[in-house]
Amino acid sequence: MEGSYADHDGKIWMDGKLVDWRGANVHVLTHALHYASSVFEGERCYNGKIFLDREHAERLHFSANCLDFQIPYTVEELMAAKAEVLAANNLTDAYVRAFAWRGAGPDMGVASARNPVQVAIAAWHWGNYYGDAKTKGAKLDIAKWKRPSPETIPHQAKAAGLYMICTMSKHAAEAKGCSDALMFDYRGYVAECTGANLFFVKDGEVHTPLADCFLNGLTRQTVIKTLRAKGVTVHERHIMPEELESFQQCWLTGTAAEVTPVGQIGDYNFEVGALTLDIASDYEKLVRA
Structure with a gap:
């Protein structure tokens, strides 16, 4: 998308109806703006079909429940609204952002139980999240x-x-x-990147951090399932920083990132190897099936 995300032709679904893109606004005293009472989903549509459409809608509900509020639309209604947005904007390959938040209301302190919950869905064309790193390998900071x-x-x-x-x-x-940054967790284990999960390859086997303190991404789960179906051993475990130099390959997964190879993390270098390219190809075929 060119220019500001606020200045764009098209339609956004907001609180049950399509509105003009530039008119999809909220009040400055919206609770989420001050206290982060907001949840969201990032989804991709391929050839007119949202990959894991229902799973994303279900997770939006789950996330809202974790933050102690209820989304006023069912999973089925959210799925229908996403389809409506794609059709209204004439999109078949797109990124879809569904989100829910506590809006402006009687409460403006930390508590916000009396404020209305709002929901919106937008969609736009979005290419490779990491640009040419998708083929060359991303460079990561720590x-x-x-x-x-x-x-x-x-x-x-x-x-x-x-x-x-x-x-x-x-x-x-x-x-x-750099394209992104690797994050450790509170114990010092390798965790994830800022918006993507991590995978490593050593001697033909795959190692990925155990998702016990960060989001267990839907793409992460899909890739693990795909690898195991191919007969590849996958270890979900705690990974120490000093292990990084022993891995031969590395890639990122996420709805936006899809499967993106990593060429470097700090001082450690990785090859964009056969298994990385293979799983990237498998994932591309799966989402477009």
């Missing part, structure tokens, strides 16, 4: 911020507030000429 303990946040929710340290880490990475 973030100074760590994924916090699950005792401090609802880590299993896709909630806006959990991305604050991700934004700062990605800004720092981009300032160094």
